[in-house]
Amino acid sequence: MKLFRTLLFAPATRPELLSKAQAGAADALIFDLEDSVPANAKDEARRNVGEALAAGLRKPMYLRINNPRAGDFRADLAVLRAGHGGAAVKGVILPKADDAADVQAVAKELEAVEAASGRAAGSLSILPLVETCLGLRNTYDIAKASPRICGMALASAEEGDFMVDLGGRWTPQSLALAYPRSKMVVDARAAGLHWLVDGVFMNLKDTQALRTECAIARELGFVGKMAIHPTQVDVMHEVFSPTAQEVEYAQGLLAAYREGEARGIGAVKFRGMMVDQANVRLAERTLSLAGAA
Structure with a gap:
């Protein structure tokens, strides 16, 4: 499969950003129905995604759904049933992936989505996003839970769910994340996966710290990173691109x-x-x- 260096988040509550992101430099996009969308705006966000897909996609896109244990993931996936977006719809980001059961629940529903939308069986992939110590412990099992798994991602943000669960202290040198990143890479490679994606970097002003974090992630075996703003993409591409x-x-x-x-x-x-x-x-x-x- 193609190894995307950058995945740019676009909150589904902002239809103008769903469109604008497609004109940027990121390799692929994440249309987000999870953390960036408040509970009372989920239905509106799903409609926004459906309209963006119907208008056509210019870049590969992954839909970040809600975890089966935490939200109505079937309603999230329903936006894909119309079949809009074509081959540019690559699959879903599965947040807060803690065990194989999370993957299997989503994989089963994707079968129905493919059948309803006329997509080829198995064409929609799953990129699990590990956000807890339990998820990290179970990385290998998650990676082997379904043939749909296309890679693994670690939520490495400075004050994100994983760092809070870990109880570590983030620095640009990422000592607290050295073992988590390494374990994820080793487990994922052992499971036969090659697309390893590091999480977002929250400080939009500190370009040098972003570059440092990208370099550490690449040195440890990651091949790409998630971005929360288009201004981060150039640095990420510079670090993760072969010379x-x-x-x-x-x-x-x-x-x-x-x-x-x-x-x-x-x-x-x-x-x-x-x-x-x-x-x-x-x-x-x-x-x-x-x-x-």
Whole structure:
């Protein structure tokens, strides 16, 4: 699958932002029906999303629904039943994902949504967003709960749900998040997932701290980040995008490996380095991220 570097939130209570976000630089969008929408505005927000989908999407979009334990997620998913938005509707963000049961409840409902909307079976994916220590503990089980799981995301915001649950103290160096991020990456990779998304950064004025946090997340294995404002996207893209040199190296490595493979050689020498399947996976990941650019 395509590895999106940035996912920009657009609150469904603001129809003008649902439209404006599509003209920005973010790789993909999140139309939000959860935390940014008060309980008494949920129905209006769902109508806004439905109208935005009917008008057509210019970017890939994930719908952040309410958790099955916390809200009317079926009403959220009902906005997808008309089939509007086409292939640009990639799936849903599942917030506060604590265990496999959360995933399975949403996956079952997505089957009905696909059947009603004429979408191909299994075409709507689920990106779980871990926001509690329990969810982090269960990351591997969540990641393996359904074939619809396309990646994993960690709610790493400074004063967000996960940090409050953890009881840690956030800093730009993110020491409190070093283990949570690493555990998520290891568990998700063990489950066969490659799209690891870091959470939002709340301070819109501190660009350097944003850059620092992005660099730490990338170093630990994340390939993208969620954004709450369009002004954050350029920094995120700069950090999470492969350089021209990295892309050129990956292309050359893959070409050398495929040539050797055609000759029946499982490991080849490329620029003085022995190359095998592990190098190929890294090169393919690099080019997937480059493709998002």
